Amino acid sequence: MSENTKPLAKALIFAGTSISHEDAAKVLDATYWPPISRGDIEKAILQGYATIGIIDGIFFSRAAVAHKEIIRAIKEGITVVGGCSMGALRASELDVHGMTGVGQIYEWYRDGVIEDDDEVAVATNPDTFEPVSNPMVNIRETFKAALKLDIIKDDEFRRITELAKRTHYTERSYFGITKGASREGIIPEDKANELLKFCIENERNIKREDALLVLEKIKQILTE
Known part of the structure; x- marks a missing residue:
């Protein structure tokens, strides 16, 4: 962990598109930030979070979270769990480095059943991050x-x-x-x-199902 930081009791979750912060908070008592983008992991490290969940993320409008950011967090002893959307993409690429992946979409990316980023990408309301297209x-x-x-x-x-x-x-x-x-x-x-x-x-809302699995996995980690 970085110097002069103390791990917080709650986990930090990046979400807001596949599941609202309000709905997610009914499942897991945690801190919720908007979908992740480049630089957000660094902010989380500086604030001392020991567990990070990545559900939603920015794909094309701003720089996406970089692999090296997540790897750095893992090397600092932070548990990083991903699934559903951006979390599934990064977990499928970084599970060999210690990132924990959960859910059907993560498994599809990991096993090569799907490959394209657009499989999980949606247009969103810029103010609320709610989806305005279907994945x-x-x-x-x-x-x-x-x-x-x-x-x-x-x-x-x-x-x-x-x-x-x-x-x-x-x-x-x-x-x-x-x-x-x-x-x-x-x-x-x-x-x-x-x-x-x-x-x-x-509708088979696979993304919401996987978002819930990320929250449940983190809840399990926090009680171990």
Whole structure:
């Protein structure tokens, strides 16, 4: 730990997009900061946090948290846990250096099932950090659920998922994708409307599920 610092009792969590600070605080009593960006780890080290959780982070609008920042924190004895979004990306790259990864998305990145940053990226409200688009990891799993219920067929699932992947992450929405699928002749309009209704009412929110797993993992660490 850095000189003249004393570890705080609470962990520090970077979140706000995949799960709100209010909802997260219901699960874990901790300090919550906005999605992580370059330089935030240094601030956390200086403030003496002994446990850091990375859920959400800045991808493209500002410099993302660097690998070397996290490695430095780990070398100073800080426990760093990641999952869900930026946390899953960095954990999949740095678990060999001691970062702890949790959740489905972390495992997908670790195992090479997904590779692109845009799989978890969303457009956000600049004031609240709330998402205003849907992440690809959620979209794909929601379409898989629709496939299992025979709302769409195998080829339709493949083509709609490809359409979603081609769409820029800032413009991905169930409304836009289903309407685009109808416009391109992938599915008829009535099926597009049925699929949209299903997605709105039954979204597989993988990112929120993994955010909760990060919080639960840190809660476990703090009570050990």
